[in-house]
Amino acid sequence: MNDDAMLHDAELREFAHRLGTAAAERLDVERTAGAVVERLRSVPRSTRWTWVQPAWLRIAAAAILVIGGGLVTRVLVWHRAPGSAVVVPVSEDLTDLTAEQLREALTVLDQPVSEEGAADLGLDGLTADELRALLQTLEG
């Protein structure tokens, strides 16, 4: 570092050292000390520590919300998974259905369903008698 730079650094430090000195000198320290003590006195000692509590309470409340929300979501997902798909009872009382009702049922079967439910909802699950009855009904 050359002399100019060092001089500049020294000047900078000198300016920085003087910074705010005049304003600080004008501060009435005794009055400030009295005001601080007065303000401290106005807050009862027993409640001086209560400011910490809201922060902990907020953290605890946030934790409860996160954990509770997670549990609720988990429960909802579990309940929905196996039984939520639309199941049409094709193996029961098909002979009682009209052609219109069967068409509706087949339309429902054509709609996309979850992977898990797909195997249960196709015509593959019908017995030969049931399929025969279905065809007969469709033919009128």
Next chain:
Amino acid sequence: MPQAEPVAAPLSDAALIAAWQGGDEQAAAELVRRHARALARFLSGAGALEADLDDLVQDTFIRAFRSVGKFRGQCRFRTWLLTIGGNVLKDAARRAKRAKLVPLEQELRATDGDPHERAVAGEAEGRLQECLRRLPRLQREVFLLRAQQGLEYQEIAAALGTTPGAARVHYHHAVKRLKEHLR
């Protein structure tokens, strides 16, 4: 020959803090007397209006006394106090901005006091103050703690929760930018 009475050594900051925690209000007052001017210089250097200085100093001490239980002696009490002062100043600036009052940036220099004294303070000092306000907060505080308060990097790092190396880097960046602005 009468023996001279032993002069009582002034209580350390730690002793005064303990006394305050034990309920001694005068200990708190003594800590204010001891550190208020240094804190005021720091706040003024960091951009506080002189008109707000007393309130800011009070607020800093109040906040410090209420959280003194968290002070673990990782640095000197004064250094810890100065960092709290930085936070108080930042909060005040935020409140002023929200309330759409005169922003701190617009009128930070003292407008009262002796005109001659202000003139003597010098143009360069005023420009330095102006430039300091343009620095990022961390650079400004590290610069003031080092150049104005004369603290070691170790002490600054402990107060700001960083490493001495990082504090040194912040200081040098601040000096570089201040030189550029002052040129």
